[in-house]
Amino acid sequence: MQTSDGAVRDADLIIAAVGFQTEKFLWPTEYVGADGVSLEDVWKVQGAQAHLGMTVPGFPNLFMLYGPNSQPVASGAGLPIWLETWCGYIAGGSWRCSTTGTRRWTSGGRRSTTTTSSCTRKPVG
Numbered sequence: 001m002q003t004s005d006g007a008v009r010d011a012d013l014i015i016a017a018v019g020f021q022t023e024k025f026l027w028p029t030e031y032v033g034a035d036g037v038s039l040e041d042v043w044k045v046q047g048a049q050a051h052l053g054m055t056v057p058g059f060p061n062l063f064m065l066y067g068p069n070s071q072p073v074a075s076g077a078g079l080p081i082w083l084e085t086w087c088g089y090i091a092g093g094s095w096r097c098s099t100t101g102t103r104r105w106t107s108g109g110r111r112s113t114t115t116t117s118s119c120t121r122k123p124v125g
Contacts, residue, residue: 033058055107
């Protein structure tokens with residue numbers, strides 16, 4: 001991770017608590033993907049989308065809790081269960097990476113697009 005003072009620091013885990021502005025996902029932090037494109041620029045083109053509400057293709061090791069396309073049903077009453085599910089998914093993937101020596105975990109592009117499009121499809125009728 002590179003900080004505002006220009007220093008580059010290794011980190012096993014970064015937690016970003018960036019406030020609450022619903023129209024600005026993950027603002028004010030800038031996230032840059034593996035190909036050098038910012039997440040904000042990707043979402044300007046395609047709208048805010050995330051595979052299972054947690055990962056974005058091209059942004060390895062970036063996980064969101066309660067990201068785009070992840071609004072739980074049941075008026076928020078089930079949110080603790082969803083948080084546990086999301087954390088379990090991330091912990092499981094992190095464990096698999098650590099046990100296999102993998103340094104990057106990225107979501108699959110086609111799988112992500114299929115899942116997201118099924119979430120955003122307009123109802124018929």
